[in-house]
Amino acid sequence: MVKNIEKRGELVIQSAPQTIDDLMDWISGFSDAEGPGTTRLLYSPSWIKAQHALKEKFEELGMMVEFDAVGNLFATVAGTEQPNEVIATGSHVDTVARGGRLDGQLGIMAGYLAVKELLEKEGKPKKSLQIISMAEEEGSRFPYAFWGSKNIFGIADPKDVEDISDAQGIRFTDAMRAAGFDFLEGTPKFDRIAAFLELHIEQGNFLENTGKKVGVVNAIVGQKRYTVILKGEANHAGTTLMEYRKDTVECMAWIITQSIDKAKAEGSPLVLTFGRVEPKPNTVNVVPGETLFSIDCRHTDAQTLDRFTLEIEEDMRAIAAKMGIQIEIDKWMDEAPVPMDARIIETIESVCKDSGLSYQVMHSGAGHDSQIFAPRVPTGMIFVPSVGGISHNPAEHTEAEDIQQGVQALAETLKRLAY
Amino acid sequence: MVKNIEKRGELVIQSAPQTIDDLMDWISGFSDAEGPGTTRLLYSPSWIKAQHALKEKFEELGMMVEFDAVGNLFATVAGTEQPNEVIATGSHVDTVARGGRLDGQLGIMAGYLAVKELLEKEGKPKKSLQIISMAEEEGSRFPYAFWGSKNIFGIADPKDVEDISDAQGIRFTDAMRAAGFDFLEGTPKFDRIAAFLELHIEQGNFLENTGKKVGVVNAIVGQKRYTVILKGEANHAGTTLMEYRKDTVECMAWIITQSIDKAKAEGSPLVLTFGRVEPKPNTVNVVPGETLFSIDCRHTDAQTLDRFTLEIEEDMRAIAAKMGIQIEIDKWMDEAPVPMDARIIETIESVCKDSGLSYQVMHSGAGHDSQIFAPRVPTGMIFVPSVGGISHNPAEHTEAEDIQQGVQALAETLKRLAY
Numbered sequence: 102m103v104k105n106i107e108k109r110g111e112l113v114i115q116s117a118p119q120t121i122d123d124l125m126d127w128i129s130g131f132s133d134a135e136g137p138g139t140t141r142l143l144y145s146p147s148w149i150k151a152q153h154a155l156k157e158k159f160e161e162l163g164m165m166v167e168f169d170a171v172g173n174l175f176a177t178v179a180g181t182e183q184p185n186e187v188i189a190t191g192s193h194v195d196t197v198a199r200g201g202r203l204d205g206q207l208g209i210m211a212g213y214l215a216v217k218e219l220l221e222k223e224g225k226p227k228k229s230l231q232i233i234s235m236a237e238e239e240g241s242r243f244p245y246a247f248w249g250s251k252n253i254f255g256i257a258d259p260k261d262v263e264d265i266s267d268a269q270g271i272r273f274t275d276a277m278r279a280a281g282f283d284f285l286e287g288t289p290k291f292d293r294i295a296a297f298l299e300l301h302i303e304q305g306n307f308l309e310n311t312g313k314k315v316g317v318v319n320a321i322v323g324q325k326r327y328t329v330i331l332k333g334e335a336n337h338a339g340t341t342l343m344e345y346r347k348d349t350v351e352c353m354a355w356i357i358t359q360s361i362d363k364a365k366a367e368g369s370p371l372v373l374t375f376g377r378v379e380p381k382p383n384t385v386n387v388v389p390g391e392t393l394f395s396i397d398c399r400h401t402d403a404q405t406l407d408r409f410t411l412e413i414e415e416d417m418r419a420i421a422a423k424m425g426i427q428i429e430i431d432k433w434m435d436e437a438p439v440p441m442d443a444r445i446i447e448t449i450e451s452v453c454k455d456s457g458l459s460y461q462v463m464h465s466g467a468g469h470d471s472q473i474f475a476p477r478v479p480t481g482m483i484f485v486p487s488v489g490g491i492s493h494n495p496a497e498h499t500e501a502e503d504i505q506q507g508v509q510a511l512a513e514t515l516k517r518l519a520y
Numbered sequence: 521m522v523k524n525i526e527k528r529g530e531l532v533i534q535s536a537p538q539t540i541d542d543l544m545d546w547i548s549g550f551s552d553a554e555g556p557g558t559t560r561l562l563y564s565p566s567w568i569k570a571q572h573a574l575k576e577k578f579e580e581l582g583m584m585v586e587f588d589a590v591g592n593l594f595a596t597v598a599g600t601e602q603p604n605e606v607i608a609t610g611s612h613v614d615t616v617a618r619g620g621r622l623d624g625q626l627g628i629m630a631g632y633l634a635v636k637e638l639l640e641k642e643g644k645p646k647k648s649l650q651i652i653s654m655a656e657e658e659g660s661r662f663p664y665a666f667w668g669s670k671n672i673f674g675i676a677d678p679k680d681v682e683d684i685s686d687a688q689g690i691r692f693t694d695a696m697r698a699a700g701f702d703f704l705e706g707t708p709k710f711d712r713i714a715a716f717l718e719l720h721i722e723q724g725n726f727l728e729n730t731g732k733k734v735g736v737v738n739a740i741v742g743q744k745r746y747t748v749i750l751k752g753e754a755n756h757a758g759t760t761l762m763e764y765r766k767d768t769v770e771c772m773a774w775i776i777t778q779s780i781d782k783a784k785a786e787g788s789p790l791v792l793t794f795g796r797v798e799p800k801p802n803t804v805n806v807v808p809g810e811t812l813f814s815i816d817c818r819h820t821d822a823q824t825l826d827r828f829t830l831e832i833e834e835d836m837r838a839i840a841a842k843m844g845i846q847i848e849i850d851k852w853m854d855e856a857p858v859p860m861d862a863r864i865i866e867t868i869e870s871v872c873k874d875s876g877l878s879y880q881v882m883h884s885g886a887g888h889d890s891q892i893f894a895p896r897v898p899t900g901m902i903f904v905p906s907v908g909g910i911s912h913n914p915a916e917h918t919e920a921e922d923i924q925q926g927v928q929a930l931a932e933t934l935k936r937l938a939y
Contacts, residue, residue, distance in 0.1 A: 305759025322758060326804055336909055338793035338816045339741060339885030340724025343784050345909075350794050354776035361770050365762050374757035375769050376804050378797045378811075385745055385795050385814040392797075395804040397757045466758030490755060490764075 121504050124210045128155075129202040138199035138495030142242035142267070144172070144280040151194055155209065155234050162217055164232070170285040171252045171277065174234040178220065180519065182227040186295040188519040190215065190511060191233030193249055193470055197241045201497020203302045207485075207504065209234045211300040215512035219520070226519040228295065238470050242267045242276075250473035252285050253294075259284045296445060296518050297474040300483045300511045302499055304467050306490030313461035314506040316484025317449045321465045321472045322370065322399035323406050323438035329356075329417065332427040335382065335390025349392035350380050352426045357394075359420065360413050364398075367409055370464050371400045401438045401464045439472040445481030445514075452513040458506050483510050540923050543629045547574075548621040557618035557914030561661035561686070563591070563699040570613055574628065574653050581636055583651070589704040590671045590696065593653040597639065599938065601646040605714040607938040609634065609930060610652030612668055612889055616660045620916020622721045626904075626923065628653045630719040634931035638939070645938040647714065657889050661686045661695075669892035671704050672713075678703045715864060715937050716893040719902045719930045721918055723886050725909030732880035733925040735903030736868045740884045740891045741789065741818035742825050742857035748775075748836065751846040754801065754809025768811035769799050771845045776813075778839065779832050783817075786828055789883050790819045820857045820883045858891040864900030864933075871932040877925050902929050 131151035134140040141147045152174050159166045159176030166176045174194070180186065192208025212232040219230065235249030243265050251257035262273040277283065308316050333347030357375050364373035374397040380389035398413070400406035414430055421428035446462070453460035465471075465482060474480040485507035488498040550570035553559040560566045571593050578585045578595030585595045593613070599605065611627025631651040638649065654668030662684050670676035681692040696702065727735050752766030776794050783792035793816040799808035817832070819825035833849055840847035865881070872879035884890075884901060893899040904926035907917040 303759060304756055305761075306755075306764055307759070307761060310764060324758065336725075337723050337886060337911060338795055339743065339791060339818050339887075340722060340726070340911075341791070341885070341909060342724075342726060342788050343780075343791055344788070345725055345729060348780075348793070350797060351776060351780050354773040354780075354794075357770060357773035358777050361762075361767075361773075369761050369763070372758060372760070372762060374767070374805070374807055375773075376757055376799070376806050376808055377802050378769060378799050378808075379802075380795070380797050383796050383798070385816050386793070387795050388793055389795055389797075397804050399758050466760070467756060468758075490760060492756060492759075 120501070121210065121214060121508065122501050124213070125202050125207065128206050128210060134199070136495070139196050139202055140198045140200065141194065141196045142198070143195050143237040143248065144276040144282070145242070148195060149280050152234060155194070158213065159232060162213075162220060167290070168282070169252065169290045170283055171248065172236040172280060172282040173249050173253060175291050176232045178216065178226060178230045180228040180230070181225050184229050185293050186228040187231045187291070187293045188226070188228050188296050188515060189231040189233055189294045190298040190300070190515060191235060192299050192301060193235040193238035195237045195239050195241065197239050197493045199495060200493055201495055203497050203499055204304070204492055205238060207302060207499075208300045211504070211508045211511055214508050215515055218512050219516055223516060223520055228519040229293075230515060230519050231291070231294070235470055243273050245273070246468075247470065247473050250470040253289055253291065254473065254477055255285060255289045257285070294478050297471065297478055297480045298445070298483065298511060298514055299469060299471045299480070300485065300507050301469055302492060302497065303484040303487045304490070304492035305487065307463055308461060308484060308486035309488065309490065311461050313459045314486060314503050315453055315458050315460040315510050316463045317446060317453065317460055318441055318465050318482035318484060319446055319462050320401040320441060321439040321469060321475070322401050323403055324397065324399040324434060324436050325406065325410050325432055326434035327396040328431045328433060329394050329396060330429040331392045331421060332429070333390055333424070334388070336388040338386040338388055341388055346388050347390070347424060347426050348388050349426060350389045352421055352424050353378070353392050353394055355420050356417050359416055363412065363416075364409075367405070370466070371398070371405065371409060372466060373398050399466055403437050406438065439475045441471070441475055441481050442479035445479050448517055449481055449483060449510060449514050452510055452517065456509060456513055458510055460510070481514070483507050483514075539920070540629065540633060540927065541920050543632070544621050544626065547625050547629060553618070555914070558615050558621055559617045559619065560613065560615045561617070562614050562656040562667065563695040563701070564661070567614060568699050571653060574613070577632065578651060581632075581639060586709070587701070588671065588709045589702055590667065591655040591699060591701040592668050592672060594710050595651045597635065597645060597649045599647040599649070600644050603648050604712050605647040606650050606710070606712045607645070607647050607715050607934055608650040608652055608713045609717040609719070609934060610654060611718050611720060612654040612657035614656045614658050614660065616658050616912045618914060620911060620913055622916050622918055623723070623911055624657060626721060626918075627719045630923070630927045630930055633927050634934055637931050638935055642935060642939055647938040649934060649938050650710070650713070654889055662692050664692070665887075666889065666892050669889040672708055672710065673892065673896055674704060674708045676704070713897050716890065716897055716899045717864070717902065717930060717933060718888060718890045718899070719904065719926050720888055721911060721916065722903040722906045723909070723911035724906065726882055727880060727903060727905035728907065728909065730880055732878050733905060733922050734872055734877050734879040734929050735882045736865060736872065736879055737860055737884050737901035737903060738865055738881050739820040739860060740858040740888060740894070741820050742822055743816065743818040743853060743855050744825065744829050744851055745853035746815040747850045747852060748813050748815060749848040750811045750840060751848075752809050752843070753807070755807040757805040757807055760807055765807050766809070766843060766845050767807050768845060769808045771840055771843050772797070772811050772813055774839050775836050778835055782831065782835075783828075786824075789885070790817070790824065790828060791885060792817050818885055822856050825857065858894045860890070860894055860900050861898035864898050867936055868900055868902060868929060868933050871929055871936065875928060875932055877929055879929070900933070902926050902933075
């Protein structure tokens with residue numbers, strides 16, 4: 102256990118060295134289930150323990166540590182000159198079920214290491230420095246994501262979670278209150294954030310493939326998701342000649358090949374995925390009369406994403422019409438791309454250049470807490486490489502020396518913003 | 521209930537008119553389950569009742585009626601000149617679960633009507649006339665098909681059914697013995713079949729589309745079935761750029777479009793179906809790392825079927841290799857096409873011409889008992905149209921006047937062969 106030094110508000114620097122590996126082992130130990138992997142769902146026993154252990158850990162640095170209404174944890178060192186200008190960093194403390202040891206919590210521990218180093222080497226900052234351990238981002242326990250970051254800005258609507266329950270039937274509100282938290286009333290408690298930085302694993306293999314160690318994120322992709330249902334005619338696979346068929350798997354195959362060809366021609370950062378395919382009746386000897394499939398399309402530029410997906414929609418309708426097949430297109434997710442703050446991107450880049458770090462400006466193909474911050478306060482993200490692009494999996498891994506470069510970029514950027 | 525007149529072997533003609541509709545309603549009533557549809561699985565209570573009711577019905581015509589060892593029912597009128605030359609007709613008495621009122625049993629009732637009419641109008645035949653109500657063809661209760669017809673020729677291996685059970689865990693042998701039957705020992709009892717005719721619904725929409733009422737079958741297609749597994753890489757749908765993907769759904773889509781294009785170019789009677797598709801993990805936001813799909817390919821010509829499927833196999837390997845995706849191709853069914861007897865085809869055709877019936881020579885895209893008979897005795901099939909091509913479904917339907925034309929073709933062909 103971590104000893105509670107109880108010297109809140111006073112600068113106490115623990116001199117014992119703590120490697121990032123030690124820290125990640127320590128935080129990953131707070132899990133709802135035995136390994137492999139870490140399972141720490143919102144408001145679960147291990148989530149409560151982790152947040153309280155982090156509170157003690159930040160207090161050991163002499164930081165002021167407080168929870169907000171819903172359970173976001175804020176650790177603050179007051180600035181000596183502009184204490185109301187808060188330079189914040191952090192990420193989410195929750196994980197997916199059987200997640201890895203990095204997604205989310207690396208951003209909290211990186212913030213801890215960066216702030217610790219800054220306090221040791223530079224003393225108190227001019228502006229306030231803050232580490233945020235956000236309550237929830239994944240949507241793994243309840244069907245609601247970004248509960249933590251949305252509450253920081255008072256934009257989470259209690260109505261959206263009042264009627265939701267987890268897989269065990271436990272209601273969101275009951276779980277929240279049992280953990281000692283409740284809906285935010287009035288304005289958020291920590292509303293002086295002047296800038297936000299989030300360090301996160303890439304969860305892809307772009308850095309690995311380019312050989313760079315630090316990703317300077319310029320935007321988080323917008324994404325549209327669809328469910329498409331094709332309705333043709335179920336027929337006997339032997340007795341129905343090819344010219345009399347309305348084969349929905351064939352129709353889907355034409356849609357997929359044509360759309361992916363177009364996506365490749367459009368070029369990066371556009372990505373297009375047909376991840377789910379469910380024909381009916383799904384048996385070897387029946388021409389499939391109905392097929393459901395999913396589309397996931399992402400791009401960093403809103404106009405390009407809109408134009409491309411509209412083209413794909415038109416193409417799909419044309420292919421289906423040509424084959425005499427009915428098509429139902431349901432777009433159930435439509436999130437706009439979120440650009441990061443230009444000045445912060447520039448600052449991180451110049452930090453990398455000045456520190457001789459191997460970096461690459463890139464976009465994020467996945468969603469992050471930063472997309473809630475970015476429209477509201479100047480925000481930037483730092484990526485570290487994911488070995489094999491693997492994430493949401495116990496095999497999630499980043500080499501310690503790569504994390505070190507990310508932490509260095511974070512610390513130096515925080516320094517330029519807060520000192 | 522049908523009255524048992526018990527005048528076995530004596531010619532007793534029931535003069536009360538029985539329409540085909542009445543007969544089909546009567547036989548369809550023997551079902552294991554309440555409607556919709558008829559469910560009459562091998563050796564079930566309704567199967568036993570139906571076979572015994574048919575026995576009585578044939579006996580009313582004064583026919584000799586006997587079961588063989590496994591439960592095939594044979595009703596015979598001995599020929600006056602060549603009694604050992606048996607001209608047989610019939611089909612299977614079992615149905616699929618929730619089947620229609622025609623598949624299989626129409627061939628038995630059509631045989632009944634044809635023989636009844638011949639006996640009434642023409643008296644006793646020179647060669648013997650026989651109606652066979654075959655025990656099983658569908659493979660619906662146990663994973664074994666053609667149990668009835670294979671036992672007629674002594675080619676069913678008891679070893680193949682000894683260890684199989686139905687969905688309720690009832691063993692094949694126990695079900696068979698409980699119904700009063702057992703394995704065939706020695707040679708089959710009814711081995712003097714000189715010709716076999718089967719009337720069946722088309723189960724496709726070829727006759728409907730051509731507007732013809734009688735199908736004269738020239739061959740039953742051969743069929744090959746495959747399970748193909750593609751192994752690529754499961755990746756995050758947002759963070760994995762298009763150029764780094766090994767997307768198995770995309771690979772499958774290329775295989776399907778290219779193969780179906782080739783199948784259409786090859787032309788009828790080749791049919792090619794991709795009926796089953798199962799990607800993993802089958803979720804919207806993961807590039808599918810593995811995809812399983814099925815192939816069903818049929819043609820009436822063995823050489824063409826072999827050549828075409830070999831081409832498709834090579835194409836699939838080439839497409840997968842180009843995308844860096846592993847492919848496993850498992851061909852688990854390989855049945856050769858079965859031609860019908862040329863002289864019988866000719867006889868049915870000339871019957872149709874002479875009787876002014878609207879007919880079409882065609883192949884069967886589905887398997888039938890006749891494919892077991894055809895390599896062993898001269899065999900022919902007569903199809904009647906399936907409304908909408910629908911079969912294996914309670915909605916299975918053929919207009920009564922179309923069935924009438926089929927029965928007329930059957931009766932006249934039996935007459936030419938047996939009188």
